[in-house]
Amino acid sequence: xxxxxxxxxxxxxLLYLGLSGNKSILAPTAIVGLxxxxxxxxxxxxxxxxxxPTMLKFDQMSTLFNCAMIAVTVLLFLFxxxxxxxxxxxxxxxxxxxxxxxxxxxxxxxYTNLLMLFLGIEILSxxxxxxxxxxxRSYRSSEASFKYFLLGSFATAFFLMGIxxxxxxxxxxxxxxxxxxxxxxxxxxxxxxxxxFVSIALSFKVGAVPFHFWSPDVYEGAPTLVTAFMATVxxxxxxxxxxxxxxxxxxxxxxxxTLLVITILTLFLGNVVAMRQSQFKRLMAYSSIAHTGFLxxxxxxxxxxxxxxxxxxxxxxxxxxxxxxxxxxxxxxAANGNEAIVIFRGLFRANxxxxxxxxxxxxxxxxxxxxxxxxxxxxxxxxAIGAGFIKTAVFAVFMALVGIYYYVLVIREAFTPAxxxxxxVVSPINWLVxxxxxxxxxxxxxxxxxxx
Amino acid sequence: MEPVVxxxxxxxxxxxxxxxxILFSIGLTGALFRRNTxxxxxxLELMFNSVNLLLTAFSAHHSDPGGQVFVFxxxxxxxxxxxxxxAILVMMKRNVDSVDINQLNRLKG
Numbered sequence: 001x002x003x004x005x006x007x008x009x010x011x012x013x014l015l016y017l018g019l020s021g022n023k024s025i026l027a028p029t030a031i032v033g034l035x036x037x038x039x040x041x042x043x044x045x046x047x048x049x050x051x052x053p054t055m056l057k058f059d060q061m062s063t064l065f066n067c068a069m070i071a072v073t074v075l076l077f078l079f080x081x082x083x084x085x086x087x088x089x090x091x092x093x094x095x096x097x098x099x100x101x102x103x104x105x106x107x108x109x110x111y112t113n114l115l116m117l118f119l120g121i122e123i124l125s126x127x128x129x130x131x132x133x134x135x136x137r138s139y140r141s142s143e144a145s146f147k148y149f150l151l152g153s154f155a156t157a158f159f160l161m162g163i164x165x166x167x168x169x170x171x172x173x174x175x176x177x178x179x180x181x182x183x184x185x186x187x188x189x190x191x192x193x194x195x196x197f198v199s200i201a202l203s204f205k206v207g208a209v210p211f212h213f214w215s216p217d218v219y220e221g222a223p224t225l226v227t228a229f230m231a232t233v234x235x236x237x238x239x240x241x242x243x244x245x246x247x248x249x250x251x252x253x254x255x256x257x258t259l260l261v262i263t264i265l266t267l268f269l270g271n272v273v274a275m276r277q278s279q280f281k282r283l284m285a286y287s288s289i290a291h292t293g294f295l296x297x298x299x300x301x302x303x304x305x306x307x308x309x310x311x312x313x314x315x316x317x318x319x320x321x322x323x324x325x326x327x328x329x330x331x332x333x334a335a336n337g338n339e340a341i342v343i344f345r346g347l348f349r350a351n352x353x354x355x356x357x358x359x360x361x362x363x364x365x366x367x368x369x370x371x372x373x374x375x376x377x378x379x380x381x382x383x384a385i386g387a388g389f390i391k392t393a394v395f396a397v398f399m400a401l402v403g404i405y406y407y408v409l410v411i412r413e414a415f416t417p418a419x420x421x422x423x424x425v426v427s428p429i430n431w432l433v434x435x436x437x438x439x440x441x442x443x444x445x446x447x448x449x450x451x452x
Numbered sequence: 453m454e455p456v457v458x459x460x461x462x463x464x465x466x467x468x469x470x471x472x473x474i475l476f477s478i479g480l481t482g483a484l485f486r487r488n489t490x491x492x493x494x495x496l497e498l499m500f501n502s503v504n505l506l507l508t509a510f511s512a513h514h515s516d517p518g519g520q521v522f523v524f525x526x527x528x529x530x531x532x533x534x535x536x537x538x539a540i541l542v543m544m545k546r547n548v549d550s551v552d553i554n555q556l557n558r559l560k561g
Contacts, residue, residue: 129536129540130539142544143556145540146540150489154483156533157500160500161476161502161503161506163522164510165506172518
């Protein structure tokens with residue numbers, strides 16, 4: 001709870017610091033504040049502590065998710081020191097909006113009331129609409145922002161309709177009460193329709209097929225740091241929210257079947273379309289859709305232990321993604337703003353260590369053994385098989401094999417010698433963050449016990 | 453005033469639900485098929501407000517104030533969302549000098 005208050009106050013403080021015109025104090029303040037919020041979140045852990053009297057619940061799941069999301073945001077802000085150095089105006093607003101968005105994410109992991117779910121999603125999304133348009137004079141950035149806004153509001157409308165229908169059937173917004181009332185009458189059509197609408201809206205937020213079409217465009221158009229934030233923190237929070245929503249009651253078969261179809265479509269389309277991409281950010285967007293498919297399998301299994309798998313998967317995925325987006329930004333600068341995969345060519349000769357870490361991160365996303373991505377995928381498959389989704393699990397293994405292809409394509413570029421190899425300028429902090437991500441994906445694979 | 457209130461109370465719940473669904477569908481259709489972004493924003497507002505009507509009707513039906521409180525939050529959030537949306541729209545207008553949604557086609561792949 002104190003972490004939630006601290007992050008919302010921190011955002012306001014950052015906005016006021018922006019008035020001073022001194023850019024260099026923003027990132028350190030934000031990072032110190034977030035580390036304090038992380039420590040508060042960690043020490044404030046108390047199984048079943050309810051707040052507002054019963055609208056938020058800070059249990060083991062929300063504590064771990066919150067700490068992970070705060071840690072990823074700190075990594076992004078460390079990268080931000082270098083990233084925002086070239087930007088002249090509105091730097092404070094960027095930091096503040098990301099902190100506000102993080103506040104929404106913290107609510108999403110711990111809600112027990114549909115009102116809090118709604119507020120959490122909106123606090124998470126509204127700053128993102130602005131952030132996606134962060135480069136005001138770039139056409140692509142404003143198009144991404146507008147698309148994201150329109151489709152996001154559209155999803156919100158469905159989401160509200162779903163909540164209203166659920167409320168109409170159960171006369172309550174509290175998940176526990178709803179769960180009890182639905183147990184008594186599991187096949188109420190209005191309730192099913194409501195749960196279906198809410199699931200559609202949440203599928204929009206996590207980027208599941210057929211509600212994914214915004215994500216490649218928005219990922220490509222938004223500033224790289226914001227893209228990294230969307231691919232990591234936002235996705236983690238949306239999945240935590242999705243999981244909590246579906247946990248409220250035993251999933252009705254109609255809903256479970258719909259989600260199964262969405263999962264299979266997501267796995268197929270994400271992996272297959274990613275093979276045809278030549279722009280790195282679009283590749284990462286489709287790869288993120290593919291990972292959504294694997295994560296949906298864990299949500300679908302809907303057991304009490306799904307959350308630890310979700311946590312491990314999203315955290316290791318986020319670490320790898322943050323590292324890769326930093327490498328992309330560095331390579332992009334050397335290539336004059338080009339974002340194609342070919343800009344990685346010759347990376348090994350120019351910066352051997354950076355190329356090796358990039359390889360590790362990509363292998364982790366692909367799910368090769370000895371990286372955290374493998375352990376995460378393995379856990380998801382075991383969970384799905386345990387819940388009886390054997391055919392889906394086999395299909396997902398096959399899709400994971402397809403996925404290796406496009407990650408290896410990028411690795412091949414990095415290790416192909418180029419005619420001229422521009423040496424990338426890597427600031428010490430960026431080097432440290434990328435290396436930390438690389439070391440972490442191996443460390444988490446060797447000691448899964450470390451993260452739960 | 454009293455006869456009006458009693459008359460309103462006699463409207464069955466189904467009528468409110470039907471009206472909400474009709475308004476929601478009109479908003480949905482408009483948001484999907486209109487090309488002018490300002491009209492699309494209005495259609496989104498219509499969808500939000502149809503939900504508000506539904507929530508209020510259910511709230512009165514269940515004699516539970518929760519639904520009406522929720523409506524206040526919905527209105528607040530919708531206002532914040534539209535504020536951001538209009539700002540983004542102005543930014544778009546400055547960049548392409550048009551509010552036609554067909555202009556949004558340069559990001560492709």
